[in-house]
Amino acid sequence: ELVEQVKNLKKSTVKTTSIKIKWSAIDEAVGYVAYYSTDNKTFKKIGSTDNNYITAKNLKAGKTYYFKVRAYTRDDDDKAVYGAYSSVLKVKTNKK
Numbered sequence: 001e002l003v004e005q006v007k008n009l010k011k012s013t014v015k016t017t018s019i020k021i022k023w024s025a026i027d028e029a030v031g032y033v034a035y036y037s038t039d040n041k042t043f044k045k046i047g048s049t050d051n052n053y054i055t056a057k058n059l060k061a062g063k064t065y066y067f068k069v070r071a072y073t074r075d076d077d078d079k080a081v082y083g084a085y086s087s088v089l090k091v092k093t094n095k096k
Helices: none
Strands: 010-014 019-022 031-037 044-049 053-056 064-074 080-082 089-092
Touching: 010 089, 019 064, 019 089, 031 053, 044 053, 053 064
Parallel strands: none
Antiparallel strands: 010 019, 019 053, 031 044, 031 064, 064 080, 064 089
16 A cells, blocks of 8 residues: 655755755655755665654755655555655755
């Protein structure tokens, strides 16, 4: 059973080397996986969370980053079943 797509991705706290993003919680999700990119093509995993927010750290000041998140649930065999990726959020870190 697929979990719904993550919606309302937005920036929460922006600093020079970190960006906290948040999104609307999904009832049936057991967790979320967040990704970031510097070119909006190649995404790297930030990490997993069971909250509806995550902070990307060790970023560069004054640089633009792209974020996307997907929710997951578990099937009867305890395998992760992923929903669709959220739309991409573009955020720039603060300059020093």
